Amino acid sequence: MLWLKNAEVVDPAQDLLALSDILVKDGKILEISAFFSEETVRSRAGGEEIKIIDGRGRLLFPGLIDVHTHLREPGQEEKEDIASGAQAAVRGGFTSILAMANTKPVVDRRALVEFVIAQAKRAGLARVYPVAAVTKGMNGQELTEMIDLAQGGAVGFSDDGRGIQSAEVMRLALEYAKLTGLPLISHCEDDDLAGGGIVHKGLASARLGLKGIPSCSESIMVARDLMLAEETGGSLHLAHISCKQSVDLIRQAKQKGLNVTAEVNPHHLIFCDENITLTATSFKVNPPLRTADDREALLEALLDGTIDMLATDHAPHTWEEKTRPFAEAPFGINGLETSLAAVWQYLVTTGKLPVRRLTEAWSLAPARRFNLAGGSLKPGQAADMVLFDPDCSATIKAEDLASKSQNTPFLNQEFKGFPVMTWVGGCLVSQLTEKSGIMA
Amino acid sequence: MIWKRKHILDIESLSREEISHILHTAKPMKEVLLRPLKKLPTLRGKSVLHLFYEASTRTRTSFETAGKILGADTGSIAVAQSSVSKGESLLDTAKTLAAMQVDLVVIRHTSAGAAAFLSEHLKIGIINAGDGQHAHPTQALLDMFTLQENLGDLAGKKIVIVGDILHSRVARSNVCGLTKMGAEVTLVGPPTLLPPELKVLGARLSHVLDTELPGADAVMALRLQLERQQSGLFPSLREYSRLYGLSGQRLEKTGKKTLVLHPGPMNRGVEITSELANSHYAKIEEQVTNGVAVRMALIYLLVGGTNNVMA
Numbered sequence: 001m002l003w004l005k006n007a008e009v010v011d012p013a014q015d016l017l018a019l020s021d022i023l024v025k026d027g028k029i030l031e032i033s034a035f036f037s038e039e040t041v042r043s044r045a046g047g048e049e050i051k052i053i054d055g056r057g058r059l060l061f062p063g064l065i066d067v068h069t070h071l072r073e074p075g076q077e078e079k080e081d082i083a084s085g086a087q088a089a090v091r092g093g094f095t096s097i098l099a100m101a102n103t104k105p106v107v108d109r110r111a112l113v114e115f116v117i118a119q120a121k122r123a124g125l126a127r128v129y130p131v132a133a134v135t136k137g138m139n140g141q142e143l144t145e146m147i148d149l150a151q152g153g154a155v156g157f158s159d160d161g162r163g164i165q166s167a168e169v170m171r172l173a174l175e176y177a178k179l180t181g182l183p184l185i186s187h188c189e190d191d192d193l194a195g196g197g198i199v200h201k202g203l204a205s206a207r208l209g210l211k212g213i214p215s216c217s218e219s220i221m222v223a224r225d226l227m228l229a230e231e232t233g234g235s236l237h238l239a240h241i242s243c244k245q246s247v248d249l250i251r252q253a254k255q256k257g258l259n260v261t262a263e264v265n266p267h268h269l270i271f272c273d274e275n276i277t278l279t280a281t282s283f284k285v286n287p288p289l290r291t292a293d294d295r296e297a298l299l300e301a302l303l304d305g306t307i308d309m310l311a312t313d314h315a316p317h318t319w320e321e322k323t324r325p326f327a328e329a330p331f332g333i334n335g336l337e338t339s340l341a342a343v344w345q346y347l348v349t350t351g352k353l354p355v356r357r358l359t360e361a362w363s364l365a366p367a368r369r370f371n372l373a374g375g376s377l378k379p380g381q382a383a384d385m386v387l388f389d390p391d392c393s394a395t396i397k398a399e400d401l402a403s404k405s406q407n408t409p410f411l412n413q414e415f416k417g418f419p420v421m422t423w424v425g426g427c428l429v430s431q432l433t434e435k436s437g438i439m440a
Numbered sequence: 441m442i443w444k445r446k447h448i449l450d451i452e453s454l455s456r457e458e459i460s461h462i463l464h465t466a467k468p469m470k471e472v473l474l475r476p477l478k479k480l481p482t483l484r485g486k487s488v489l490h491l492f493y494e495a496s497t498r499t500r501t502s503f504e505t506a507g508k509i510l511g512a513d514t515g516s517i518a519v520a521q522s523s524v525s526k527g528e529s530l531l532d533t534a535k536t537l538a539a540m541q542v543d544l545v546v547i548r549h550t551s552a553g554a555a556a557f558l559s560e561h562l563k564i565g566i567i568n569a570g571d572g573q574h575a576h577p578t579q580a581l582l583d584m585f586t587l588q589e590n591l592g593d594l595a596g597k598k599i600v601i602v603g604d605i606l607h608s609r610v611a612r613s614n615v616c617g618l619t620k621m622g623a624e625v626t627l628v629g630p631p632t633l634l635p636p637e638l639k640v641l642g643a644r645l646s647h648v649l650d651t652e653l654p655g656a657d658a659v660m661a662l663r664l665q666l667e668r669q670q671s672g673l674f675p676s677l678r679e680y681s682r683l684y685g686l687s688g689q690r691l692e693k694t695g696k697k698t699l700v701l702h703p704g705p706m707n708r709g710v711e712i713t714s715e716l717a718n719s720h721y722a723k724i725e726e727q728v729t730n731g732v733a734v735r736m737a738l739i740y741l742l743v744g745g746t747n748n749v750m751a
Contacts, residue, residue, distance in 0.1 A: 206637040209552045209574030209612055278553030278574065279560050323531055323561075325551035327572060 001025045001045040002426065003036070007055025007387065011062055012360040013376030022060065024383040027426035031379055053421070055387055061359050062377050063095025063384030063424065064340060065366035067185075067263060068160070068239055068311035070332070071097075071128070073119060074112070075104025080316040080404045082116065083123035088314075088336040088403040090125045090430035093419030095384035096372055097126050097314075097336070101133040102161035108133040108144045110152035117153050125429045127384075129155040129372065131185060134173045140164050143176055150180040155370045158185035160239055163221055165191055170225060174234030183237040183261070183369060188221035188246070189287070198327050200288040204273035210327060213288050219245035226253040229260055237369065238262040240313050242287035244297035251306045261369050263311040264298050266339045270346045271295070271409065281322045282409040285315070286331035299352060302361060309365040310358070312339045316405030334408045337401055342410055344390070344417035383426035392418045392432070443741045447559045447566045450575035451616040459617060462737050463585050469740070470733035472509060483512035486743050489542045490516040491534065492569070493524070493549045498704055498728060499569050499578070503546050506735035512543075512743065530554060531561055538562045543743050547571075565742045573607050578738065579703055580613035582731040583660065584621060586723050589730070590699055591657055595622030600652050602628040602684050603662030603711055604673075605638060610703045611662060615641045626652050629684060632673045649684050653693040660701040661686050661711040677710050687713040691721065699723050 002024040009020040009032065016032075023030040023044055030044060041050060071085035080088075082099070089097045099116055101107035107116060113130045120128030132154035136142045138161065146157060157177055164170045164186070177184045194217040199205050201212025222238060226249055229236040241247065241262050250262050267285060272292045276283045283289060301307040315332025322329050340362075347353035367375025374384035393416045398406040422430040441461050451459070472478055488507040492500050500516065507514040517537075519525070524533055530549070537545060545562070547555050548569040555568030555575075570576045584594065591597055599618055605611045605627045618625050625643040627634060634645055646652050653659070664680065674680045691698055700712070700722045708714045716722060 201635075202637050203640045206635070206640045209572055209609060211573075212637075278556050320529065323529075325530060325549065325554040325557045325571075327551040327553070328530075 001048045001050050003041050003052045005054050007060040009060045010359045011377045013364050024426045029379050029381050029383050059388040061386045062363045063374050064093045064362045065096040066094045066312050067098045067366045069097045069314040071099045082119040084404045086123045086125040090422045091402050092337040093340040093386040095424045098129050098131050100160045106133050106138045108136050110148045113152040113154050131156045131158050134159045146180050156183045156185050160187040163187050163189035171228045174232040183235040185237045185239050186225045187239050188218045190217045190220050193217035200273045200290045204276050215243035222246040222249050236260045240265050242268050243290050243294045247297050247301040261308040263309045264307045265313045266343050267333050278326050281329035282407050285333045310362045317407045322407045334405050338408050338410045341415040341418050345415045385423045386419045387421040389420045390417045449556050449568045451577045451580050451613045456620050465737035466733045469736035478509050481511045483510040483744050486543045487513040488544045491547045493519050502731045503735050506732050534558050538564050573609050575613045576609040577613050579610050580617040582734040584617050585730045585734050586727050597623045597657040598655050599623050599658050600626050600656045601660045604633045605629045606633045608662050615643045656694045658699040664711050688716045
């Protein structure tokens with residue numbers, strides 16, 4: 001049995017933000033209280049060995065759940081694989097992650113869903129939940145066998161990486177997915193409007209001479225998908241929202257009571273197009289970093305609940321792919337290991353994002369939306385937990401990352417505040433030590 | 441001034457003093473170029489390599505001529521017959537060339553930032569001969585040289601640049617350089633080729649050529665890439681030419697002896713009439729001559745020159 005003492009427990013599901021002791025037994029949260037006497041603990045342990053961890057000065061969160069990662073396996077294991085991605089996840093404080101379907105081959109058949117689950121079991125670190133494709137081969141035309149995929153273990157459907165261009169296919173998908181009860185995750189991007197663009201269409205594209213991706217390439221699809229969700233009554237989750245126009249549409253849709261949720265990526269809350277230089281390919285991401293106004297609108301939406309959750313959109317790419325002229329480098333930011341520390345540094349310590357909302361948006365909301373284990377530290381729940389040390393300082397170094405790729409704009413930045421211990425189902429799966437090079 | 445810069449990547453990074461110094465250095469270079477025997481020993485034993493990923497006649501030949509007159513050994517990589525066609529990355533190609541102890545690489549590439557990218561990864565000097573739609577600093581410098589030769593000090597001079605501004609690295613670099621030298625620049629084109637965010641460049645934006653012409657000291661027409669019509673950016677050459685094409689008659693609206701520039705290659709009858717292109721107002725061939733002189737100055741400054749002494 002584990003007795004974790006004196007940690008500042010942050011658990012929005014129980015409306016808890018207080019110094020507490022927590023007991024973990026058989027992989028589950030047994031009890032949580034302001035204080036346990038040794039006697040009580042011994043009686044609860046029932047003869048089992050008691051491991052004590054003093055959490056003084058640290059925070060305990062329910063394990064974070066990332067609904068948007070690209071683990072690249074099968075097919076692009078040079079960028080990442082399920083084991084390295086899961087390792088990066090637990091190091092970054094994530095106990096559960098959703099793996100997107102745009103692998104090679106695309107996860108559009110039950111056997112592939114089961115393969116992802118099997119690989120995650122072998123790795124034995126984070127819980128990895130496959131998202132299956134909406135259309136076969138992600139070609140935007142024929143629907144996948146959603147029932148079979150759901151029975152195989154898929155927790156949602158998405159052609160993420162590309163937008164579904166045909167409104168009719170999207171409508172049919174929203175209708176058909178109702179059979180599964182699982183959300184359809186939409187990557188909102190109109191290919192014509194995005195038109196091979198590289199950065200946000202605005203001052204940065206004008207300054208750098210790079211083709212622009214207008215905000216409307218996203219918001220038009222957001223508007224379309226919200227209308228289709230309203231008409232079909234389907235369950236819709238909007239991935240990586242990046243601009244103010246989309247936020248406004250989602251806010252209206254929520255007022256109407258539609259079954260819609262949305263996520264925002266840390267990089268869209270931290271950076272904007274002014275940060276981009278022609279050789280900084282780690283800032284190249286899709287949807288692109290937009291304006292400072294968009295960034296503020298996204299933060300406001302996250303705070304008021306218009307945007308339900310945070311998600312990394314962890315998109316690993318190799319050094320050689322990113323070491324190219326800006327226009328030729330692939331889109332994507334590596335996120336699992338750095339995102340929590342970055343959000344802490346840029347948003348929590350600056351007072352922009354309360355820690356309670358952080359936990360709600362990165363653990364409870366995703367668990368509820370995708371019906372997953374975790375999300376709270378209520379007794380009886382799986383003991384997926386993260387101990388976070390706000391005083392731990394370290395520099396993000398390429399050689400320390402567990403991910404196979406290092407395409408993060410945070411490289412060589414020093415952060416204060418890191419997850420130091422991560423448990424999945426009561427098992428300690430990650431612990432930062434001085435040896436791992438990350439602890440200060 | 442003491443020249444310290446190792447690369448010419450864009451105009452943005454150059455100071456007004458550096459621009460003046462380049463233009464000043466180009467003057468004696470032009471004299472050399474116009475000699476019957478045009479050859480200097482200055483850069484004997486130095487080598488300049490031209491790495492062109494995009495088709496080019498005038499820029500590449502201009503650079504090669506400039507390097508040869510200065511006595512440097514010059515070479516060209518025709519990308520189609522090189523290892524690039526075997527899938528070699530830009531970085532590896534450039535590293536290979538640098539390992540051959542080349543002193544300067546002149547690069548033209550379809551991607552914005554390609555020259556800056558090489559400058560970050562290689563130790564040798566880099567000149568950007570055009571990177572995507574980002575910058576074409578040597579073109580802007582030769583345009584400024586031509587304008588200065590004809591107009592004197594550029595401060596307060598009114599320059600109009602007309603055409604496909606959105607896709608033009610020439611316009612981007614020229615606006616930056618001309619405004620640094622104190623000229624008033626107006627960019628003119630249809631809204632589809634001159635979106636409002638281009639205000640970031642620091643010039644005035646207008647969609648009507650005729651109202652911008654009065655008082656203009658120089659008008660620069662840009663090449664219109666004809667395939668832009670298929671992309672829906674303008675309806676027809678006929679209408680484009682009617683609104684934005686330069687002709688002798690239209691040029692009279694300036695009320696001045698206005699210079700006409702064009703970076704070439706021209707679409708005669710589209711952005712400029714033959715009658716105007718052939719007239720004495722047009723400085724298009726002068727631009728080409730000056731291009732060699734300006735590039736001589738740049739190669740000299742980057743490879744050989746730490747002082748102002750001229751051969």
